[in-house]
Amino acid sequence: MLVKMTDGSAYHPEPPIQLGILDLVPQAEGAAAEQAVREAARLAQTAEACGYTRYWAAEHHDLPGLACAAPEVLLAHIGAVTRSIKLGTGALLLPHYSPLKVAETFNLLSALYPGRIELGIGRAPGGPAHASMALSGNFLQRVYGMEQSVKALTGLLDGTYTYEGEPVQAKPAAAASPALWMLGTGSRSAGYAAQSGCGFVFGAFMSDEDPAAALAAYRQAFVPSSRLPGPRTILAVSVLCAESAGEAAELARAGRPGLSDEAAPPRRQHEILGTAGEAVSRLRDWQSRYRNDEFLIMTPSWNYEARQRSVRLLAECVKALS
Numbered sequence: 001m002l003v004k005m006t007d008g009s010a011y012h013p014e015p016p017i018q019l020g021i022l023d024l025v026p027q028a029e030g031a032a033a034e035q036a037v038r039e040a041a042r043l044a045q046t047a048e049a050c051g052y053t054r055y056w057a058a059e060h061h062d063l064p065g066l067a068c069a070a071p072e073v074l075l076a077h078i079g080a081v082t083r084s085i086k087l088g089t090g091a092l093l094l095p096h097y098s099p100l101k102v103a104e105t106f107n108l109l110s111a112l113y114p115g116r117i118e119l120g121i122g123r124a125p126g127g128p129a130h131a132s133m134a135l136s137g138n139f140l141q142r143v144y145g146m147e148q149s150v151k152a153l154t155g156l157l158d159g160t161y162t163y164e165g166e167p168v169q170a171k172p173a174a175a176a177s178p179a180l181w182m183l184g185t186g187s188r189s190a191g192y193a194a195q196s197g198c199g200f201v202f203g204a205f206m207s208d209e210d211p212a213a214a215l216a217a218y219r220q221a222f223v224p225s226s227r228l229p230g231p232r233t234i235l236a237v238s239v240l241c242a243e244s245a246g247e248a249a250e251l252a253r254a255g256r257p258g259l260s261d262e263a264a265p266p267r268r269q270h271e272i273l274g275t276a277g278e279a280v281s282r283l284r285d286w287q288s289r290y291r292n293d294e295f296l297i298m299t300p301s302w303n304y305e306a307r308q309r310s311v312r313l314l315a316e317c318v319k320a321l322s
Contacts, residue, residue, distance in 0.1 A: 017283055017318050018294040020054035021047045021311070022090045022205075022236050025068035028255035028302040036067035037074060039304045044078045046308055048085040050315035055082075056090035056120055056296060061127030061135060065257035065302065072105050079113040088118030090201065090236065090296065091183040093126045095142035096135050099149050103156035103170035110174035120181040120201060121153070123189065147192065154180065154196050158226060180227055183236070185209055190218035197225025202290075204270035205238040205298045211270075211290050235286060236296040238271040239279050241310040241317075248273035248310075255302035271300070276317035283318075 023043055027036040044055040055078065057071035068074055071089045079087055087109075092102065102119070110117040123146050125132040125139050132139040142149075155161035156170040157177050182193035182200055185207035193200035200218045202211040215233055222231040242248040252273060270286070272279045283295055297314065301307045 014284065015287070016322050017280065017287060019052045019315065019318060020056065020086075020234070020294060020296045021052055022056050022058065022296040022298040023068075024058045024060070024066055024298065025074070026302045027065055027067040027257070028304065029065070029257045030255075033067050035304075037077075039307075040068070040074060041078050041081050042304075043307065043311065044082055044085060044087075046311055048082050050312055051319065052085065052297075052311075052315065053294065054086035054088060054118065054296075056088040056118070058090050059093050059126050061125075062131035063127050072109065075109060075117070076112065079109070079116065084116070086116050086118055086179075087113065088179075088181070089120045091120045091122030091124075091181075093124060094121045094149050094153065095123055095139060095146055096126075096132075099152040099156055100161075100168065100170060103153060106178040107157075107170050107172055107174050110176055110178050111172050114174065115176045117178040118181060119157075119178040120183050121150070122183040150182075150192050150196055154198075154225075154227075177227075181234075185214070187214050187217050190214040191221060194218045194221035194231070195223055197223050197228050199228060199232040199234065201234040201236055201296060202292075203236045205236050205268060205300075208269050211235060211292075215290055215292070233290075233292045234294045234296055235270070235290055235292040236298060237283075237286070238268060238300050239283075239297045239310070239314060240273050240299055240301050240306070241276045241279050241313040242273075242306070243275065245274040245278070251303050251306040252300050254306070257302070273300075276313040279314055280317045280321060 023040055025040045047055050057068050057074050059071050060066040061069050075087045106119045123143055161168050180198040182189055182198055183203055185203045190200055204211055219231045240248045240252055272282050299307045299310050
């Protein structure tokens with residue numbers, strides 16, 4: 001929308017900052033797994049109350065301090081304790097699984113929570129080598145087949161898939177199929193997303209690469225689909241808000257398994273440890289620079305109360321400045 005100024009010029013207002021949650025489901029040192037998943041549900045409820053648009057859970061295997069190996073199971077529970085927030089995976093690691101099983105699972109979730117389910121897929125192993133081999137055998141070989149797996153998955157979600165010439169349907173066929181997203185940190189994942197006509201999430205919180213090239217490649221190569229008429233991008237970044245940058249850095253260390261009190265976690269280019277005002281300022285800068293539609297916020301804290309407070313502070317600041 002253009003607003004006409006008194007001198008006749010056009011003013012282009014800044015687009016609103018849209019926020020979602022990316023939850024790694026941290027298990028703090030000394031905390032039980034039961035507490036970690038309860039806190040995941042509580043985070044989703046807080047995000048919904050604060051106006052976040054989506055809650056996504058990540059998938060990891062045999063990694064210290066992370067408690068979600070099956071995000072689809074967690075989402076089935078979180079859907080029951082929330083009302084409207086979109087629920088997705090960030091990411092479900094497709095090379096480990098049969099595309100048919102993935103489509104069936106997410107179609108079922110879509111039937112349980114119509115219009116709320118999003119399927120974010122990725123190609124990372126999600127854990128150490130032996131865990132990957134125990135889960136799905138030769139992971140590298142399966143990664144080489146990622147393009148075919150993505151094609152099979154989109155065909156199953158669209159209802160156009162055939163196996164040896166025979167149609168195969170992913171049941172149940174919900175009225176609203178899950179929205180499809182591809183997560184990654186480079187041009188290969190961007191290319192898969194563009195060819196599949198799905199949204200693209202750049203995982204800036206786990207990469208020091210500049211997102212600009214991958215996002216531009218995705219937009220340029222995007223092929224419209226029945227799922228998405230035009231390119232849509234999200235930037236996943238690390239944000240921990242507190243009263244000061246020093247307090248935020250301290251909170252990022254607290255309760256993190258395998259990390260001494262003196263050690264500092266590695267800092268990334270797209271990481272914010274500071275006040276909510278500082279966070280919003282940097283988010284606006286990134287939104288302008290990368291032209292992304294939304295942010296997924298990963299809060300790098302194993303302190304559950306600090307995580308809750310950070311999510312609230314950021315949402316309040318965005319709302320106050322909008």
